[in-house]
Every structure is written in structure tokens, then in C-alpha cells.
Amino acid sequence: MSTMTSHEKIAKVESSPIGRKVAYWTVTVILAFSIALSGIGQLMRYGGNIDLVAGIGFPLYITNILGAWKLLGVIAIVIPGFPRLKEWAYSGIFFLMTGAALSHAFANDYGNGGFHMILPLFYAALGIASWALRPKSRRL
Template sequence: MKKIAEVVTRPIGRIIAYWTVTIFLAISISLSGIGQLMRFGGNVDVVTHIGFPLYITNILGAWKLLGVIAIVIPGFPRLKEWAYSGIFFLMTGAALSHAFAHDYGDGGFHMILPLFYAALAIASWALRPKSRKLF
């Protein structure tokens, strides 16, 4: 465990950790956003089961894709701050919406997955290099 901490504190280790977490977050959120925009799989059932109108998939899917673009492209540090906070609030809001609707999914999947994505967003934000920070 100490070995991992030493690697992450080194600049190259931190950069590798940042890009690993960020790419995983970007791919996951992008696939989720595309699935919502195209209404693949259980996206329709998941949204309507908790009482949201179906058009919300268009809004959420578009926000997810725009957030990923903002995080991944170089520059625009203020936009990145907004994108990270947007993804965090989107994912924690999804988990809470499912909790309030008593729709936990198999093994709590509808709560665990969005909270995992929120944790990835926090990790990516915390590990980002100075060139991607506002201050």
C-alpha cells in the first residue's frame, strides 16, 4: 500500500492516475449519455419507473456528453470546474432519486453505480494537473 502512495505522489504517478481515472470516467459517462439519448436498454424503464418524464433522457444525455467534452479538452479551467460539479450533482441526484422512489435495483445497483461515478469525478478533479486547474 505504501508503494502505491509513493507512486501517486510522484508527478508522473499522479499524471498516470489522473488520466486513468479521467478516461474511465469519460468513457463511462459518455456511454451512459449516449444510451440515454438513444434510449438504449433499460434507460426508458429506469427513468419512467421513478416518475420522471421520458424527455429527461435527452436533457441528461446531452449534459453528460457536454460535461465529458469539457473535462477532456485542454484549456477552459472554469468550464472544467462546472463540468466536474455538474457530473457530481447529476450522479448524486440520480442515486437520491432512486432512493426516494425505493428503486434500488438488483443489489442496490441503481444507487451504487451513480455514486461510483460521483467518486470517480471527485478523484479526477482532485488529481488533475495544475494546467487544468482554475487557480
């Protein structure tokens, strides 16, 4: 029976180059896929995107701006090289997602079970995790 605590097990995975790389790519792929789908949905004004934006009082053209920035941010994070651009993309995703959560909160549009706040904050947390786990080759 292992006597390692869960904290020690996590530290062991993080210190392992392979474990850290797997964790980075797992988190980053989930983040990139989610943000890309969101951006495409906004550019196409698909599904509930129009209701979400109009419901908090934003003009519909904001979907074009947000959708384009999301896709550009995903590309910047996923492609190799350009570490400074990656820093900007990570910060952009963080501000975009926390801004979305706050916009919904200020408009009293929490969604079912707070979904309109929980989802963007989850994406912000994924962005922080991806940034923290990124390999040295993707850092400044």
C-alpha cells in the same frame, strides 16, 4: 523486502509526477467513457434507459436533457484548457450522479443489490478522484 506501508506507497505514487498523471488519466478515461456511454444511451433511449427513468416517475424527455449535459460535461473535462468550465463540469457530474442515486432511493428503486444507487455513486467517486488528481494545467 519493502518496509513501506501501503499508505506510504500511495503517497509515493501521488508525489511522482508520472504516477499522478497516469492515475489522473486512468480515472478520467474510465469516467469519461462511462458517462459518455450513459449519455449516448439516454439520447438514443437505448436499453433500460426508458425503464429507469419511467420507473422513478420522471418524464421521458429528461433523457434528452441528461444525455446532452453528460456529453457536454465529458467534452469539457477531456479537452485541454478551459479550467473554469472543467470545474463546472466536475460539479455537474457530481450533482447529476448523486441526484440519480437519491432519486432512485426516494422512489424505492434500488435495483438488484442496490445497483441503481451504487453505480451512480461510483461515478460520483470517479469524478471526485479525477478532479483531485488533475494536473495544474487543468486547474483554476
